[in-house]
Amino acid sequence: MSSSATRTGNAPAGLSPRAVVTDRDIAAAYAIDASLGSTAPDAYSVVRARDRADVVEVLRHAQEQRIPVVPQGARTSLAGGSTASEGCIVLNVEALDEITELDELERFAVVQPGVVNADLKKAAAAVGLAYPPDPASSATSTIGGNIATNAGGLCCVKYGVTADYVRGLEVVLPGGEVIRTGRRTAKGVAGFDLTGLFVGSEGLLGVVTSAVVRLVSAPDPALTVLATFDSLDAATAGILALRRDRFGPSLLELLDAASISAIQQMADYGFPGDCAAALIVSSDRPGHTSEDVQRYASLLDDAGATDVAVGDDAQESDALLAGRRALHTALEVKGPHFTEDLCVPVARLADLIRAGEEISARRGVDITLSGHAGDGNVHPCFFFTQGDPDSQHQAQDAFGDLVVLALDMGGTITGEHGVGTLKKHWLARELGEPELARQRALKAVFDPLGIMNPGKVL
Numbered sequence: 001m002s003s004s005a006t007r008t009g010n011a012p013a014g015l016s017p018r019a020v021v022t023d024r025d026i027a028a029a030y031a032i033d034a035s036l037g038s039t040a041p042d043a044y045s046v047v048r049a050r051d052r053a054d055v056v057e058v059l060r061h062a063q064e065q066r067i068p069v070v071p072q073g074a075r076t077s078l079a080g081g082s083t084a085s086e087g088c089i090v091l092n093v094e095a096l097d098e099i100t101e102l103d104e105l106e107r108f109a110v111v112q113p114g115v116v117n118a119d120l121k122k123a124a125a126a127v128g129l130a131y132p133p134d135p136a137s138s139a140t141s142t143i144g145g146n147i148a149t150n151a152g153g154l155c156c157v158k159y160g161v162t163a164d165y166v167r168g169l170e171v172v173l174p175g176g177e178v179i180r181t182g183r184r185t186a187k188g189v190a191g192f193d194l195t196g197l198f199v200g201s202e203g204l205l206g207v208v209t210s211a212v213v214r215l216v217s218a219p220d221p222a223l224t225v226l227a228t229f230d231s232l233d234a235a236t237a238g239i240l241a242l243r244r245d246r247f248g249p250s251l252l253e254l255l256d257a258a259s260i261s262a263i264q265q266m267a268d269y270g271f272p273g274d275c276a277a278a279l280i281v282s283s284d285r286p287g288h289t290s291e292d293v294q295r296y297a298s299l300l301d302d303a304g305a306t307d308v309a310v311g312d313d314a315q316e317s318d319a320l321l322a323g324r325r326a327l328h329t330a331l332e333v334k335g336p337h338f339t340e341d342l343c344v345p346v347a348r349l350a351d352l353i354r355a356g357e358e359i360s361a362r363r364g365v366d367i368t369l370s371g372h373a374g375d376g377n378v379h380p381c382f383f384f385t386q387g388d389p390d391s392q393h394q395a396q397d398a399f400g401d402l403v404v405l406a407l408d409m410g411g412t413i414t415g416e417h418g419v420g421t422l423k424k425h426w427l428a429r430e431l432g433e434p435e436l437a438r439q440r441a442l443k444a445v446f447d448p449l450g451i452m453n454p455g456k457v458l
């Protein structure tokens, strides 16, 4: 352990004991996030806030001294959103991790930003309610980070994204002023929707220190169908049929041929060798899961599935999901890669996947294209050879080719991971300069000196 204190010593005095990280190695862990190529800058400080007063003090001091601040939760950002920037104070709020209120009648919880997503789900389930937003990082990512990235996940096809569950926020602004946005009530239209503005703002406007989040009735334990296809067209027909169903699924995931091959290379999950695509489909509709999955199975049959397996109970359903769950590990085993996040209209999903296959063949880059089919949201992974800059450039160019096509299809550069540092050069292309100018002007209203998460998004 090094005795050298913070790298720049630019954190304010007067914080809670041990809030400033003084160990160089520990500080280094807070300088990077989960995105590819995330590296620590030369100089930065790390503050692990213990309470709101610490957040206020850091933002007061930072504004006074014009020091950049990088708000931070669990650092699972895949877009480089929570990586330290040169000369900044990393302001980590994981220790603000209390659920301060849970109102069963009004159906909301008031939570601090460091509450882990899965812990909020558990607390809601304990009183027969549910907090639906479910990023695959649910076991580690925080509600503050989920709000700042408007996180999605596997069940958005039925339940929507984080924004659909945030009623109100407490935010500390640069300079230390504390504002409250939104409401606690089920309805409310008083004034502009500043809550909506902060959701997905990637730490560019202020630091969320508390949130009122909506809870819903608990669903039934989900039942699941796994269908395999020998053509992408048939799988797409299945997706469209499920989207048209009156009681559509709570989960609708697609694995493409390249992902299935990566999963099968790790272990035998029972996918046939010539499988072009697989769909995993669930229902959690109270009292109707069994009839729903039977109906989904027959829709998938009609669409041309080669094999359809229906889980009769939670255990069988879990087994049918095992291949999908193994995807992340299978991709890690396959080799060095970066994971991207594109969203297109559902009807264009097959076009996007075919385009990915064409780019892969043309550029000689291995690409997998799986994801949340029900939302048209895929997470393409681009593989490269570690230590070979040419191979890494090829992978990045392949991603560039796919982004352009996704935008032409009416899609977006990010469905749920955010813009961060990795996608900021694509933002103008999607939004256009006039909107981007309004976005910059909005940021200046809250952060006139531009100290919040500089170098990210805009």
Ligand SMILES: Cc1cc2nc3c(=O)[nH]c(=O)nc-3n(C[C@H](O)[C@H](O)[C@H](O)COP(=O)(O)OP(=O)(O)OC[C@H]3O[C@@H](n4cnc5c(N)ncnc54)[C@H](O)[C@@H]3O)c2cc1C
Pocket: 033, 034, 070, 071, 072, 073, 074, 075, 076, 077, 078, 081, 082, 093, 113, 134, 135, 136, 137, 140, 141, 142, 143, 144, 145, 146, 147, 148, 149, 150, 151, 152, 153, 154, 202, 203, 204, 206, 207, 208, 209, 328, 416, 417, 418, 453
């Ligand atoms: C294995 C894995 C799976 C993933 N799966 C999904 C998925 O299914 N869906 C999905 O949407 N994302 C997914 N992600 C991405 C990531 O988990 C989400 O973006 C998540 O919401 C980030 O939460 P965090 O607590 O780690 O935030 P961080 O990474 O620490 O921060 C993310 C952004 O939020 C800002 N921020 C954090 N806390 C605050 C705060 N209190 N106030 C203001 N700004 C703040 C940061 O500045 C940064 O811009 C995945 C990541 C991994 C590693």
